[in-house]
Amino acid sequence: MVRPRGVSILYIREAGVAMNTSGKVCLVTGASTGIGKETAVGLAKTGATVVMAARDASRGEEARADVIRRSGNPNVELLLADMTTTGGVRSLANQFLSRHDRLHVLINNAGGVFKEHRKNDEGMELTFALNYYAPFLLTHLLLDTLKKSSPARIVQVASEMQAKRLDIAQLTDPVPYKAMQAYGTAKLAVVMFTYALARELEGTSVTVNAVHPGVIYTPQSARMAPSFLRPLMKLFMSDPVKGAEPSVRLAVDPALEGVSGRYFKQLAEKRTGAFSYDWQQQDKLYTRSLEWAFSPGKVQTHL
């Protein structure tokens, strides 16, 4: 492995924490733009090997070169996958495992809103597939490796925009489809998954936390608004460097060692809605998701 130029312990000014991550491997999804790309820069600055997952080869390569240039760390890799499909997520896990037998930090960052109702080949609506199911599946495909590498951390990039409750029977293909409602439901599911997984991982040294990155001007937030409003949004919203700070901190701050099953609004721990803490609902969601992922014949989504 090539050592990053200069130092192995860096002071991360943005996150305000000192850490040594050289020799550690971090995987960041949705790393070619926005918060994910800045998270890759932040982690690369700590000296870690950073594996960036992206969908598009040329955008991904461009982003990788930029992360190397800005961090001074040459140990930055790129993997390609479309995370709206089960095959894409499995391919990402396989590509990762064919290169690495250790994973210390998994940042499930890829996300977005599909304005139109679209489904993947398995009949799963795409906003749900990308924001909830992809992180669920990827985490499980990499869980043994995370355990083997522990202490290890999983960071789920959620959102403040969480639905108040969810109906498991309606999850995979909500009808009628309302884009922001589907996004809020998927992000609630991510938070509930975080709490359930933290319980599953009790007794191990693998932690999992969810985070709201703030209100950040990125390609995704820009796409959600009419073009005439974008300059104004850019003026009043935070930039992606700020949006990456919470993920970087949750990934590597030594003060958070052992902290698990929590939700952070930027850098502060917060409570989420009452429904998210209902462990019976969490378990229902978890069990159903395991069936989609690992029981042949049950991947079809109408339940």
Ligand SMILES: NC(=O)c1ccc[n+]([C@@H]2O[C@H](COP(=O)([O-])OP(=O)(O)OC[C@H]3O[C@@H](n4cnc5c(N)ncnc54)[C@H](O)[C@@H]3O)[C@@H](O)[C@H]2O)c1
């Ligand atoms: N920007 C905000 O204000 C805000 C607020 C709350 C939560 N978030 C969350 O932060 C995360 C990052 O979003 P962002 O704002 O940086 O937006 P972004 O559009 O810059 O980043 C999203 C990333 O996900 C990737 N992605 C999208 N579809 C994909 C697919 N099918 N396969 C693989 N990768 C795919 C994109 O390539 C991109 O790199 C998302 O999970 C988003 O929901 C953002």
